[in-house]
Amino acid sequence: MAVIGIDLGTTNSLGCVYRNGKAELIPNAYGSYLTPSVVSMTEDGKLIVGQTAKDRLITYPERTVSSFKKDMGTGRSWKPGEKSFLPEELSSLVIRSIVEDAQNYLGEEIEEAVISVPAYFHDEQRVAVKRAGALAGIHVERIVNEPSAAALASYFTANEEQNMLVFDFGGGTLDVSLVDCFDTMVEIVSVAGNNRLGGDDFDRLIAEHFLREHGVARQQLRAQEYAVLLKQAERCKKLLSEQEEVVMHAMVGDQVYESTYTMDRLFEESKALLKEIRQVIGRALKDGKMTIHDVDLVVMAGGSSKMPLIQKYIRHLFHKAPMVQGNCDELIALGLGLVCGVKERKEEIKDYILTDICPFSLGVATINEADPDRAYMANIINRNTVLPCSRVRRFYTASDQQDYVVVEVHQGENTYAQDNLLLGKIEISVPPKPKGKEAVDVRFTYDINGILMVDTRVVSTGVVKTHIISQKIPEAELEERVRELEKLKVHPRDLSENQQMMERLEALYQEVxxxxxxxxQQMIRTFEEFLDGQNPRQIQGYRRYLEKAVSMLEYYDPFEEEFDASESDWDLWDEEEAQDPDNEETDEEKYWKKEGDDHSWTS
Structure with missing residues (x-):
């Protein structure tokens, strides 16, 4: 019985197996490696998956769903017809389809699957993926971050020691990972991502601008008309990779509209999305403590990485042509096939080690004396810590004669615990003593499969308890936050300048x-104390200090050393010349510094 890898994508999904000394993609019933992640329900209640379902997006849009991967672990339901499904239930149908294709292709039963997820998926989303596998009737022990799989595939082919940046841009998600490759090690250094940014956003952007150009409101379109418009937008995006100009047609009611698109126009309308992409790359570089000069190779993965606009933008940022290896949308699946080979201890690949990191910080809630209803997040395992890992931190009682401690386990980067994802609560009995005279050691042990072990030890008694927080994450929704009563007078913390500073501090906490x-966190505490004191002069003085301190901490741009991208010129590239990696400096001058170009970047 074989182990297969499944790249469960927002737009398409793929299967791969390791055999005959290599990773081998698995074709579906149509002979294609790509199975659309689409589910449709017929009028008689039957479910259709894959290409046939995708074809019904136009004809039966109200009975067909796609891009449901974005909502994994959120509890949101989708309704392809009369019945509602959770995203993991819909994903299980896609997984089942790929498993059946694999069994038909390989002629043997499939006992286990290794499934990829976006690097920035939090624990609930990862658990939802495992649940989807279970619903499909397949055992899923290992979850692999998508950029990690792409990095393994690239390094296994090139076998050259280097610092690699994997740019994984799919239909609905963006992941960027810095990877250190040496010997038989593929070590993830840092990850950053956006689970709500992908190639589909460019389709919607083109459609929105098309409607705006012709003065048509979105509400005027029937569901089927909008589905056709999105299809035309996707076609326009793809054709721009082959020709300089594309005419896009769409019908609304009895009226036919048309617009002409060029790469220049797509760039102008996509500036906001490109800025989001740059921010994710910058965050990965910052967390990895690298500059663009430290990156030896940029690897493009994910179907949306095939867009010439995206490849050109990456070339612009890094001053070098990115590596586009075969089909970008197959790279992750090939990496998963290699992971299967390692897992099965295949001779050619058994010594390869793929390390991963914790994409989000893990910590506990601690008391906030200035505002007891908003506990602080105290990190025990910081984001980008190499897995597996184990960390311990000591916490003291907060009140006299306290006889129990509640350990709230959270995941996330926000300064306040309640703004992060609650993974579980643990109550521990402690001997009643004066405030601060009793302590509890809390140890987090986190493995590569996403299983979190929490050990608590009461310092005075030595009593140790172990709690496993893994696949049975509580699914009940968090209670709504208690809102403060509206005050007759404006409290200093409600003034816009103080709110803005607090928002900057909270955002900075996530980034540093x-x-x-x-x-x-100490800045936040002190600022809260001044706000509670309600002395305007003291608040103003400390806020002035914060303006300088925060500006120094938050100012970082990994791209600025080489150029100011906000002032660089945009110019279309010649595709043939752009493929020449030996003339990069001349290409940069030709494609980005051409005099007389009207188009400029905006930060």
Missing amino acids: YPEQKEQV
Whole structure:
């Protein structure tokens, strides 16, 4: 019985197996490696998956669903027809389809699958993926981050020691990973991502601008008309990779509209999306403590990485042509096939080690004396820590004669615990003593499969308890936050300038290095104390200090050393010349610094 890898994508999904010394993609019943992640329900209640379902997006849009991967682990339901389904239930149908294709292709039963997820998926989303596998009747022990799989596939082919940046841009998600490749090690250094940004956003953007150009409101379109418009937008996007100009047609009611698209126009309308992409790359570089000069190779993965606009933008940022290896949308699946080979201890690949990291910080809630209803997040394992890992931190009682401690386990980067994902609560009995005279050591042990073990030890008694937080994450929704009563007079914390500063501090806390988090958290505590004191002069003085301190901490642009991208010129490239990696400097001058170009970047 074989183990297969499944790249469960937002737009398409693929299967792969390791045999005969290599990773081998698995074709579906249509002879294609790509199975659309689409589900449709017929009028008689039958479910259709894959290409046939995708074809019904136009004809039966109200009975067909796609892109449901974005909502994994959220509890949101989708309704392809009369019945509602959770995203993991819909995903299980896609997984089942790929497993059946694999069994038909390989002629043997499939006992286990290794499934990829976006690197920035949190625990509930990862658990939902495992649940989808279980619903499909397949055992899923290992979850692999998509950029990690792509990095393994690239390194296994090139076998060259280097610092690699994997740019994984799919239909609905963006992941960027810095990877250190040496010997038989593929070590993830840092990850950053956006689970709500993908190639589908460019389709919607083209459609929205098309409607705006012709003065048509979205509400005027029937579901079927809008589905056709999105299809035309996707076609326009793809054709721009082959020709300089594309005419896009769409019918609304009895009226036919048309617009002409060029790469220049697509760039102009996509500036906001490109800025989001740059921010994710910058965050990965910052967390990995690297500059663009430290990156030896940029690897493009994910179907949306095939867009010439995206490849050109990456070339612009890094001053070098990215590596586009075969079909970008197959790279992750090939990496998963290699992971299967490692898991099955195949001779040619058994010594390869793929390390991964914790994409989000893990910590516990601690008391906030200035605002007891908003507990602080105290990190125990910081984001980008190499897995597996084990960390311990000591916490003290907060009140006299306290006889129990509640350990709230959270995941996320926000300064306040309630703004992060609650993974579980643990109640521990402690001997009643004066405030601060009793302590509990809390140890987190986190493995590569996403299983979190929490050990608590009461310091005075030595009593140790172990709790496993893994696949049975509580699914009940968090209670709504208690809102403060509206005050007759405006409290200083409600003034816009103070709210803005607090928002900057909270955002900064998410972005700084782990060793700087305590400094920022102390700034937040002190600012809250001044706000509670309600002395305008003291608040103003401390806010002025914060303006300087925060500006110094939050100012970082990994791209600025080489150029100011906000002032660089945009110019279309010649595809043939752009493929020449030996003339990069001349290409940069030709494609980006051409005099007389009207188009400029906006940050």
